[in-house]
Amino acid sequence: xxxxxxxxxxxxxxxxxxxxxxxxxxxxxxxxxxxxxxxxxxxxxxxxxxxxxxxxxxxxxxxxxxxxxxxxxxxxxxxxxxxxxxxxxxxxxxxxxxxxxxxxxxxxxxxxxxxxxxxxxxxxxxxxxxxxxxxxxxxxxxxxxxxxxxxxxxxxxxxxxxxxxxxxxxxxxxxxxxxxxxxxxxxxxxxxxxxxxxxxxxxxxxxxxxxxxxxxxxxxxxxxxxxxxxxxxxxxxxxxxxxxxxxxxxxxxxxxxxxxxxxxxxxxxxxxxxxxxxxxxxxxxxxxxxxxxxxxxxxxxxxxxxxxxxxxxxxxxxxxxxxxxxxxxxxxxxxxxxxxxxxxxxxxxxxxxxxxxxxxxxxxxxxxxxxxxxxxxxxxxxxxxxxxxxxxxxxxxxxxxxxxxxxxxxxxxxxxxxxxxxxxxxxxxxxxxxxxxxxxxxxxxxxxxxxxxxxxxxxxxxxxxxxxxxxxxxxxxxxxxxxxxxxxxxxxxxxxxxxxxxxxxxxxxxxxxxxxxxxxxxxxxx
Amino acid sequence: xxxxxxxxxxxxxxxxxxxxxxxxxxxxxxxxxxxxxxxxxxxxxxxxxxxxxxxxxxxxxxxxxxxxxxxxxxxxxxxxxxxxxxxxxxxxxxxxxxxxxxxxxxxxxxxxxxxxxxxxxxxxxxxxxxxxxxxxxxxxxxxxxxxxxxxxxxxxxxxxxxxxxxxxxxxxxxxxxxxxxxxxxxxxxxxxxxxxxxxxxxxxxxxxxxxxxxxxxxxxxxxxxxxxxxxxxxxxxxxxxxxxxxxxxxxxxxxxxxxxxxxxxxxxxxxxxxxxxxxxxxxxx
Numbered sequence: 001x002x003x004x005x006x007x008x009x010x011x012x013x014x015x016x017x018x019x020x021x022x023x024x025x026x027x028x029x030x031x032x033x034x035x036x037x038x039x040x041x042x043x044x045x046x047x048x049x050x051x052x053x054x055x056x057x058x059x060x061x062x063x064x065x066x067x068x069x070x071x072x073x074x075x076x077x078x079x080x081x082x083x084x085x086x087x088x089x090x091x092x093x094x095x096x097x098x099x100x101x102x103x104x105x106x107x108x109x110x111x112x113x114x115x116x117x118x119x120x121x122x123x124x125x126x127x128x129x130x131x132x133x134x135x136x137x138x139x140x141x142x143x144x145x146x147x148x149x150x151x152x153x154x155x156x157x158x159x160x161x162x163x164x165x166x167x168x169x170x171x172x173x174x175x176x177x178x179x180x181x182x183x184x185x186x187x188x189x190x191x192x193x194x195x196x197x198x199x200x201x202x203x204x205x206x207x208x209x210x211x212x213x214x215x216x217x218x219x220x221x222x223x224x225x226x227x228x229x230x231x232x233x234x235x236x237x238x239x240x241x242x243x244x245x246x247x248x249x250x251x252x253x254x255x256x257x258x259x260x261x262x263x264x265x266x267x268x269x270x271x272x273x274x275x276x277x278x279x280x281x282x283x284x285x286x287x288x289x290x291x292x293x294x295x296x297x298x299x300x301x302x303x304x305x306x307x308x309x310x311x312x313x314x315x316x317x318x319x320x321x322x323x324x325x326x327x328x329x330x331x332x333x334x335x336x337x338x339x340x341x342x343x344x345x346x347x348x349x350x351x352x353x354x355x356x357x358x359x360x361x362x363x364x365x366x367x368x369x370x371x372x373x374x375x376x377x378x379x380x381x382x383x384x385x386x387x388x389x390x391x392x393x394x395x396x397x398x399x400x401x402x403x404x405x406x407x408x409x410x411x412x413x414x415x416x417x418x419x420x421x422x423x424x425x426x427x428x429x430x431x432x433x434x435x436x437x438x439x440x441x442x443x444x445x446x447x448x449x450x451x452x453x454x455x456x457x458x459x460x461x462x463x464x465x466x467x468x469x470x471x472x473x474x475x476x477x478x479x480x481x482x483x484x485x486x487x488x489x490x491x492x493x494x495x496x497x498x499x500x501x502x503x504x505x506x507x508x509x510x511x512x513x514x515x516x517x518x519x520x521x522x523x524x525x526x
Numbered sequence: 527x528x529x530x531x532x533x534x535x536x537x538x539x540x541x542x543x544x545x546x547x548x549x550x551x552x553x554x555x556x557x558x559x560x561x562x563x564x565x566x567x568x569x570x571x572x573x574x575x576x577x578x579x580x581x582x583x584x585x586x587x588x589x590x591x592x593x594x595x596x597x598x599x600x601x602x603x604x605x606x607x608x609x610x611x612x613x614x615x616x617x618x619x620x621x622x623x624x625x626x627x628x629x630x631x632x633x634x635x636x637x638x639x640x641x642x643x644x645x646x647x648x649x650x651x652x653x654x655x656x657x658x659x660x661x662x663x664x665x666x667x668x669x670x671x672x673x674x675x676x677x678x679x680x681x682x683x684x685x686x687x688x689x690x691x692x693x694x695x696x697x698x699x700x701x702x703x704x705x706x707x708x709x710x711x712x713x714x715x716x717x718x719x720x721x722x723x724x725x726x727x728x729x730x731x732x733x734x735x736x737x738x739x740x741x742x743x744x745x746x747x748x749x750x751x752x753x754x755x756x757x758x759x760x761x762x763x764x765x766x767x768x769x770x771x772x773x774x775x776x777x778x779x780x781x782x783x784x785x786x787x788x789x790x791x792x793x794x795x796x797x798x799x800x801x802x803x804x805x806x807x808x809x810x811x
Contacts, residue, residue, distance in 0.1 A: 310704065329709040330728070400712070400728045404704045479730060481710070508731065510711060526730075 032069030033178040036076055039066025051090050056083035071175040074108050074120055078179075081107035094144045098131040101148070118163030120175030126155030127179065142190050149183040156180050191260065226252040226269035229292040230276050234264045236284025244283060251276050269294065310404040312411055313357025316395050317343055317365045317373075320485050320516030323392060330399035332363065341517070342368055348376030352384050359408055360384040361415070365395035367452065387415050390452075391424040392483065392514075393524030423472050425450050425523030427464060428486070430457070446520065461520065462499055469500060472525045473507060480507050483514035483522040528637065530661040530670055531603045533612040535591065535622050536566035538651040539758065541785050548658035553599045555622065557789040559586045566790045575789035576761040576797055585695060588790045590622040596629030600638065609667045610638040613654050613674060617642045618721040619698050639667075641674060644721035647791045648756035648783065649683040649803045655783075656805075677805050683718045684726060684742050685758065685801030686735045690714055692796030693723065701725060715739060732798075736769060739802055744776040752807045756783045760792050760799035769800055780807045 043062025044055055060083035063076040081104035086092060092100070105128035109115050130151035134144040156176045160167040230252075234244075238261050245257045252270030259265055264284075270276050273291045280286055316332035318324040319341040324334045335343045335351045352360045360382065364373040367390040377384045389395040398415040406414070426449045430441045441447065441457050448456040448468035456467040469480065480500075484493035490513065497511045514522060534540070536554040545552055554565040557575065559582055564570035566588075570578075579586065603610050617623045626640050643650045657674040665673070690706050693699040699706070700722035705714040708728060713735035715727045726742075729735040747753060755773070759766035766784060773779070787799060 326709045329707045330712075331704055396710070400710075400730065403725055403727065405701060405724060479734070510730075512710070 032072040033075050033175070036063050036067050036069075036072035037182070039063060040076075040079060052092055053083075053087050053089045056086040059083060071120060071178060074111055074175065075178065077107040077111040078104035078124060081105065094131075094135040094139055094141055097141070097144065098128075098135040101128045101131040104128070116163070118159040118161070118166060119173050120179060122159060122162060123152050123155045123173070123176035123179045127152045127183070142187070145183065145187055145190065149180065149187055152176075152180050152183055226254075227271055227293060227295050228269070228273045229267075229294050230270055230273040230290075231265070231267045232277065232280060232289040233287040234259070234266060234280045234284040235287055236262065236264075239264045239283045244280070247279050248276060251279070310357045311359065312402075312404045312406070312408065313355035313360045314363060314399065314402060315348065315351045315355060315360055316363040316399065317341075317348070317369055318392070318395075320514045322485070322513035322515040323483060323522075326396065326483075326512065326514075327399065330396065331402060331404065332399055337366070337369070341366060343372065345372045345375040345379065348373055349380045352376060352380035353382060357404070358383070361402075361411070362386045363389045363395045363398055365389050365392050367391075385412070387412060387419075389419055391426075392516075392522050393422050393424040393481070394419045396481075396524065397422040397526070421526060423450065423525040424452075425468050425472050425521070425525065426452075426519050427461070427468065427521040427523070428519045462496055465496055465500060465521065466503060468523065469504060469525075472523065473504065478508060479510070479526045480504075481510045481512065481524040481526075483512050483516070483524075484520065485514040485516035485522070486518060486520040488520050528607055528609045528667075530667055531606070531608040531610050532654060532658045532661060533599060533603070533610060534650065534654045535614050536568075536788055537615040537620070537622070537646050537790055538613075538654050539647045539785050539788050539791055540651045540654065541783065544655060544658075544783070548655070548662055550654060550658055551599055551603065553591045553596055553622075553626075555591055555620070555790045556589045557586050557793055558589065560584055564789065567788050570789050572761075572786040572788055572792065575792050579792070579797065585692075586789075586793045588696070588793050590620050591625050593625045593628035593632060596626050597632055600629060600633055600635070604633060604635045604638075608637070610635075611641065611657055611661075611667070611670060611674070612638065613641045613643055613650065613657060615646045615650055616644045616718075616721040618644070618700075619646055639671065641671070641678075642721075643674075643678055645678065645681065645683070645718055647683075647787055647801070647803075648758045648785055649681055649718055651783070651785070652681060652754060652756055652803060652805055653677045681803060681805040682746060683801060683803040684715055684739055685717075685795075685799055686713050686715050686729070686732070686739060687795055688713070688732075688798030689796060693794055696794040698794050699723060715742070732765075736765065736800060737772070739769065739800065740772045740776055743773065743802055743804055747777060747804065747806065750778070752778050752780045754781045754805045754807045755779045756785065756803040758785055758787055758799065758801040758803065760787045760795055761797035762800060765798075765800050769802065773802065777804075 040059040040063035044059040047055060047058050060080045063079045067073045067076040082100045085100035085103040086096065089096060105124045108121055108124050112121065115121050127148055130148040131144060134147040138144060156172050159173040159176055163173065166173055239259070241257055241259060241264060244264065244266070245255065248255055248257070248266065248268055251272055252268045254267070254269045256267040257264060266280060268276055277286060277289065314332040316327045316334055317337050318327045318334045319337040324336060327334045333351055333355055335347050337343050348362065352362065362373045362377060362384060364370050364386065370386070370388060370390070373386045377386055387398055389398050397418040401414040401418040402411060428447050428449070430443055430445045430447055432443045434441045436454055439457055445457050445459050446461050446464040447454050448464045450468060450471055455471050456464055458464045482493070482497055493511060497509055501509050516522065531551065532548065533551040533553065536552055538552070540550070540552070552567070554568050557564045557566055557570060559578060600610060612626055614623050614626060623640060623642050630638050630640060643653050645653065653674050656677045657670050660670045660673045687693065690699060690702060693702065694706060702714065702716045702723045702725045705712070705725040705728060708714070711730055712728045713730070713732050714725060715729060715735060715738060716723050717726045718724070727738060729738045757766050757770055770782070770784065787795060
């Protein structure tokens with residue numbers, strides 16, 4: 001149906017164009033054929049959504065009724081034969097088409113009492129033969145028709161050899177010419193259809209690009225060479241596609257140009273969209289211009305929110321490059337506590353203000369910072385609230401439970417729950433001799449604290465670590481995370497962790513570099 | 527009444543037996559490893575894909591079916607004069623629906639309905655299955671459509687991935703971007719919402735994450751609810767078995783399908799995906 005209808009419609013479109021400028025070498029052959037054809041078209045267009053057979057039938061009927069002049073009548077017979085071959089058919093492939101041309105040819109010869117070679121009949125016969133020939137070699141409709149057209153053209157050029165009057169007048173047969181023009185029209189229409197399909201596929205390709213390509217930039221160093229994704233449709237008379245491609249190429253990359261001399265669609269990534277448009281303007285009028293700043297899209301992708309806000313944001317206090325990196329990776333804006341691990345209320349307030357969220361939660365991660373955090377929330381001047389974490393492990397646990405798309409109440413509830421579930425341990429060195437809880441502490445000894453209370457001390461770090469873990473893992477716990485900092489080297493930290501793994505085989509150990517001052521280990525047990 | 531035929535695409539990750547049982551037409555997307563192009567599930571199976579992924583130095587990419595391929599899939603059904611219901615991957619995750627719609631406009635066949643599931647993988651699969659089952663039972667086109675709609679509205683999917691990197695590189699990470707880059711051996715649990723991927727919860731360590739997946743389902747669906755369930759995995763047969771064992775202890779499952787994600791979904795999720803997709807069952811025969 002598709003094929004047949006396109007075929008006939010093609011005949012229509014092109015026909016009207018072409019026969020309008022038909023050179024009339026032999027009286028009004030051109031006009032006659034045109035009007036005959038036109039009547040067929042009118043008859044066909046009055047149908048709505050019919051099968052190929054019906055459409056062909058209507059076309060033939062119209063041609064018959066509207067037949068003018070000798071050539072018009074013969075044409076109508078050709079069409080009649082064509083339609084009869086397609087009676088009752090829903091679709092036609094190249095084979096059916098060839099058969100239709102054949103029958104048309106037969107009818108044409110029958111219609112004339114005295115068939116003379118060198119006339120429309122000769123060309124018609126050539127068409128029929130060529131169609132049969134080509135359809136046996138390929139199933140591609142366009143190729144068959146192009147081949148047929150070429151053979152018809154040849155036969156037409158040969159007509160002066162067959163008919164002396166033509167040779168004398170120095171012309172080819174008008175009726176034959178009419179047929180050739182019809183074929184040309186069909187080809188144009190099919191090509192237009194192909195271009196339409198091309199444009200649709202093009203839209204598809206650029207749609208995909210637009211949607212997903214900015215995200216696909218695996219270059220982590222945010223280098224976008226060409227910023228503006230520029231697209232437009234060019235409408236004109238004689239658009240030179242190849243020239244256009246050459247001229248646009250230097251302006252950027254990812255250049256796509258599809259279309260024909262009347263309509264072209266252009267897509268390019270460029271830093272000079274204006275120049276690109278100017279270039280197009282040389283050849284036609286611009287339509288559907290679309291320019292997108294891909295860098296903006298890219299920044300969004302990278303997580304640097306261009307304009308986008310999240311409903312919930314978090315500011316967390318950290319200390320040490322390792323810990324800060326971890327906190328950030330969990331979604332927080334980090335305020336560094338500095339050497340004393342204590343930021344000012346001002347520092348915190350600034351961080352709150354800078355957060356790109358509708359509501360900001362604050363994790364102080366240290367008992368000493370709670371007050372400053374409350375103060376910061378008061379002076380920040382935007383909706384914010386403190387979630388009272390008093391240690392890094394609590395802060396991390398809270399961040400783990402944080403989902404920027406949850407509701408405020410749900411988030412706070414989940415974060416508080418997580419804080420309750422985690423145990424915090426710390427190992428630091430005694431600054432001086434002292435006496436605590438019945439123990440004698442010497443300067444340089446390691447102190448083990450759980451939830452801020454000293455539970456063990458000693459001069460051997462491994463022993464202290466073992467003891468503190470024993471204390472923390474009284475109920476069956478499962479995941480131990482060690483963050484090392486202070487004076488500890490990576491090697492020491494790793495060997496200590498290995499020793500603990502051997503000593504506590506049921507637990508799972510993870511070691512991370514915290515880089516924080518003062519504490520050899522910050523320990524979280526969940 | 528015309529016969530109803532169900533069409534979907536290869537991202538539905540439906541097991542072969544079910545596709546054949548219900549005569550579902552599956553239009554494949556494509557996976558590209560460098561210059562090699564494979565049709566999802568046709569030229570490349572899940573097993574082959576994950577093997578190739580491990581061996582390959584470059585990451586594969588994917589692409590949607592062309593309108594022509596949809597045309598070719600629809601054509602025989604049009605000739606059968608069937609009522610076609612074509613259910614596909616979320617339009618926010620792939621341009622597949624666009625191709626289907628273009629094919630429909632090229633065909634000019636009225637009795638063809640294209641549904642954007644706003645889902646993917648076995649979540650899409652369950653929608654397709656619901657439609658196929660209803661169609662097989664002789665229900666009308668409208669009833670089949672409604673059944674599909676009900677599943678779409680009530681289905682919930684939660685899944686964990688080994689790393690969000692694959693989703694990020696393929697550009698489908700959606701809002702789960704918020705969970706990117708966690709340095710603490712975090713296994714992000716994500717969900718499908720509004721047609722894209724949303725973050726749900728961060729959990730540390732895969733064993734804990736698997737436990738949480740089951741717990742989430744138990745939390746979301748009250749005891750006594752009857753559930754239709756699909757378990758999806760990427761190259762983790764052991765994991766999905768463990769998941770199954772734990773799940774059936776916690777909830778009542780009326781129908782359970784287990785499937786491995788195909789190459790296209792695998793490209794974006796990466797190996798190690800474990801997912802539970804659940805839909806409450808209502809009055810299905």
